[in-house]
Amino acid sequence: xxxxxxxxxxxxxxxxxxxxxxxxxxxxxxxxxxxxxxxxxxxxxxxxxxxxxxxxxxxxxxxxxxxxxxxxxxxxxxxxxxxxxxxxxxxxxxxxxxxxxxxxxxxxxxxxxxxxxxxxxxxxxxxxxxxxxxxxxxxxxxxxxxxxxxxxxxxxxxxxxxxxxxxxxxxxxxxxxxxxxxxxxxxxxxxxxxxxxxxxxxxxxxxxxxxxxxxxxxxxxxxxxxxxxxxxxxxxxxxxxxxxxxxxxxxxxxxxxxxxxxxxxxx
Amino acid sequence: xxxxxxxxxxxxxxxxxxxxxxxxxxxxxxxxxxxxxxxxxxxxxxxxxxxxxxxxxxxxxxxxxxxxxxxxxxxxxxxxxxxxxxxxxxxxxxxxxxxxxxxxxxxxxxxxxxxxxxxxxxxxxxxxxxxxxxxxxxxxxxxxxxxxxxxxxxxxxxxxxxxxxxxxxxxxxxxxxxxxxxxxxxxxxxxxxxxxxxxxxxxxxxxxxxxxxxxxxxxxxxxxxxxxxxxxxxxxxxxxxxxxxxxxxxxxxxx
Ligand SMILES: Nc1ncnc2c1ncn2[C@@H]1O[C@H](COP(=O)(O)OP(=O)(O)O)[C@@H](O)[C@H]1O
Ligand SMILES: [Mg+2]
Numbered sequence: 001x002x003x004x005x006x007x008x009x010x011x012x013x014x015x016x017x018x019x020x021x022x023x024x025x026x027x028x029x030x031x032x033x034x035x036x037x038x039x040x041x042x043x044x045x046x047x048x049x050x051x052x053x054x055x056x057x058x059x060x061x062x063x064x065x066x067x068x069x070x071x072x073x074x075x076x077x078x079x080x081x082x083x084x085x086x087x088x089x090x091x092x093x094x095x096x097x098x099x100x101x102x103x104x105x106x107x108x109x110x111x112x113x114x115x116x117x118x119x120x121x122x123x124x125x126x127x128x129x130x131x132x133x134x135x136x137x138x139x140x141x142x143x144x145x146x147x148x149x150x151x152x153x154x155x156x157x158x159x160x161x162x163x164x165x166x167x168x169x170x171x172x173x174x175x176x177x178x179x180x181x182x183x184x185x186x187x188x189x190x191x192x193x194x195x196x197x198x199x200x201x202x203x204x205x206x207x208x209x210x211x212x213x214x215x216x217x218x219x220x221x222x223x224x225x226x227x228x229x230x231x232x233x234x235x236x237x238x239x240x241x242x243x244x245x246x247x248x249x250x251x252x253x254x255x256x257x258x259x260x261x262x263x264x265x266x267x
Numbered sequence: 268x269x270x271x272x273x274x275x276x277x278x279x280x281x282x283x284x285x286x287x288x289x290x291x292x293x294x295x296x297x298x299x300x301x302x303x304x305x306x307x308x309x310x311x312x313x314x315x316x317x318x319x320x321x322x323x324x325x326x327x328x329x330x331x332x333x334x335x336x337x338x339x340x341x342x343x344x345x346x347x348x349x350x351x352x353x354x355x356x357x358x359x360x361x362x363x364x365x366x367x368x369x370x371x372x373x374x375x376x377x378x379x380x381x382x383x384x385x386x387x388x389x390x391x392x393x394x395x396x397x398x399x400x401x402x403x404x405x406x407x408x409x410x411x412x413x414x415x416x417x418x419x420x421x422x423x424x425x426x427x428x429x430x431x432x433x434x435x436x437x438x439x440x441x442x443x444x445x446x447x448x449x450x451x452x453x454x455x456x457x458x459x460x461x462x463x464x465x466x467x468x469x470x471x472x473x474x475x476x477x478x479x480x481x482x483x484x485x486x487x488x489x490x491x492x493x494x495x496x497x498x499x500x501x502x503x504x505x506x507x508x509x510x511x512x513x514x515x516x517x518x519x520x521x522x
Contacts, residue, residue, distance in 0.1 A: 068426050090428030101423040105441060105518045115427040146518045166427065 016079070017170060017202045018044040018067065023076035025062055036062045037073070038227030044202050051205045051213035051220045053259060055267070059228025060206045061098075064174050067204060068095045081169045090115060094168035098175045100155040102147040102162075108134060109143035112161045133161040136195065153184040160192070164199065171203045178207070185209070189216055190244060197241065210259045214238070215247055220259060224266035232262050307488045316492035324477075328496065331474040334390060334462045335455075335504075338397030342454055346402050347447070350409025360410060367410075370403040375457075376464055383469060393465045393473070400461030401454035408450030412443030444515050452508040459501055 023040040026033040037059040044050045052060050065071040067080055069088040078085040081092035094115075102111045110117075113130035121129075134143055137157040147155055156176055163171055177185045189212055196203060207213050213220045214236055222232045236255055238246060246252055289309045295301050296308030303311070316324075353363045379396060386392040416439055424438050466475025474497055481490035 065422070070422050070426055088426045088428060090426065093426070095423070095426040097419055097423055099419065101417075101419050103420065103438075103441070105515075114424075118424070118428045118433060148518070162427075 016043045017046045017081055018042065018204065019079045020067065021077050023066060023073050025066065025073040036228050038229050040230055042221060042230065044204060046202055047200045049196065049203045049205065049216055049218045051207055051217040052223060053207060053210060053213050053220055053263065054223030055225050055263065056208065058223040058225035060223060061174055062228065064172050064204065064206055068093055068172055090166055092168060093170045093172065094163035094166040096159050096163045096173040096176045098178055100159040102155055102158055104147050107144050107146055108139060108150065108158050111158055112165055114162060115166045129165055133165050137161045152180055153188060156180065156188065169201050171201055173203065173205045175206050175208065185212065186244065192216065193242065210256050211247060213259065214252055214255045215242060222259060222262045231266060234259060305487060311488050312491045315488035316495065319489055319492055327473050327477055330472050331462060331466065332500065334393045334397055335458050338394045338458045338462060339455055341394065342398040342401045342405055342458065343451060346405025347409050350406045354410050354413045364410065367403050367407050371407065375400045375461060379465060379468055388469045393462050396465040397458045397461035401457035404454050404457060405450050408446050412446040413439065416442045448508065448512045448515065452505060455504050455508060456501065
């Protein structure tokens with residue numbers, strides 16, 4: 001496949017909202033360079049929900065940080081949300097990190113409104129939108145609570161609300177529900193789909209839970225480690241909306257098993 | 268709520284204990300158990316104190332307090348500044364932590380003659396020595412504080428559009444605040460000690476000078492009165508900084 005020539009000013013002419021090609025990345029450490037990604041190509045169209053799965057250490061987080069503009073790759077081209085990435089793009093790209101990453105000295109509301117504060121929006125507007133988003137994630141009564149007063153699931157909801165307040169065209173999520181118990185994880189997944197139905201942006205969702213990946217996604221990218229690379233791209237052609245019962249269907253299990261075999265075969 | 272009750276009850280207990288102690292002391296002095304030359308009664312100390320106030324004690328209080336506060340601000344600004352600078356290079360940070368540990372453990376008063384040789388015996392020398400006494404503590408606390416900032420919070424803020432200055436003020440400084448305020452409290456005590464020692468060593472004014480003067484002329488009552496004033500100032504400054512700590516620490520408490 002050939003990739004059209006693009007420049008920083010011109011938006012993407014084709015369908016892709018995300019296109020990274022030939023991504024190579026090594027971390028520089030005291031003990032020399034640590035290779036993390038080797039020749040990775042990833043693309044995602046508008047309003048697509050794409051998951052990335054793979055063993056730990058295969059470079060999923062690194063890839064996400066590269067998409068977010070937080071890490072500059074050693075080599076490769078990045079186009080995200082219509083522009084060549086040179087740094088963070090807070091008005092287009094939002095990130096939800098693994099362990100919620102809330103500021104412990106701020107209330108839930110002030111955490112959610114933090115991106116608007118950085119944008120210097122007026123206080124009244126920040127608070128109104130913050131409350132609106134807290135309500136959206138089911139935390140209407142918790143605006144004044146500090147993170148330590150919230151459960152793990154609630155903290156993660158705050159983090160999701162904070163990402164959504166940026167109205168991102170691209171939402172990057174790094175194992176957002178990884179630290180939650182199985183039941184809460186399922187609930188959160190269901191709720192994320194409900195929210196996504198409204199917003200309908202492009203989501204890149206890193207997880208190591210294969211059932212979660214199948215349940216949420218339009219496609220799943222399978223990565224392998226040493227070196228970190230993409231091995232396969234699996235289309236998830238399950239109908240939407242997806243009730244939780246879909247996880248018991250034959251097709252669902254078939255897709256899940258296929259991912260499992262793909263990952264197993266790389267070890 | 269229970270915390271608050273606890274602290275007021277503690278305060279009441281402390282005041283009660285002090286009253287009992289002073290009353291016992293007064294009684295023993297009046298009964299002639301204590302020698303008036305070395306342990307004058309609290310009432311005698313109090314009247315010596317009021318004589319001192321009439322004789323212009325507040326002039327000396329103002330001088331010493333000014334030196335202490337200027338030294339504090341100086342040590343804080345320079346200490347945090349240097350701490351930030353040293354932390355920018357991992358190798359430099361590693362080497363300087365060793366050096367700072369040495370500076371923390373060596374008695375500062377050894378350097379007093381050097382300060383007099385270099386700066387002289389004026390107010391600037393008192394300030395410089397006061398600041399020097401707490402400088403290492405603040406540099407060290409800054410470096411420890413920086414090392415403890417969660418890099419994920421920094422990445423999060425950057426992804427949301429925080430510029431360098433905002434990352435510094437809203438993430439770094441805020442994360443470091445508990446460590447810095449605690450260091451500031453210790454620094455204040457060291458500043459007071461430093462200024463007083465410098466005043467006791469060579470000077471014609473200030474509370475340290477008065478301590479030295481009454482000590483050398485065997486005037487125990489005014490000596491103890493001055494010490495009482497210094498103690499009150501020390502406690503007041505300490506409580507002020509503790510109040511700041513509690514204020515910014517409110518998110519830790521909660522339900
Ligand atoms: N800051 C870093 N410094 C050095 N090596 C790193 C750093 N972050 C990640 N790595 C290494 O890069 C590789 C990929 O890590 P990561 O992207 O975190 O993988 P994953 O998220 O899939 O578990 C791993 O070998 C990891 O040890
Ligand atoms: Mg990871």
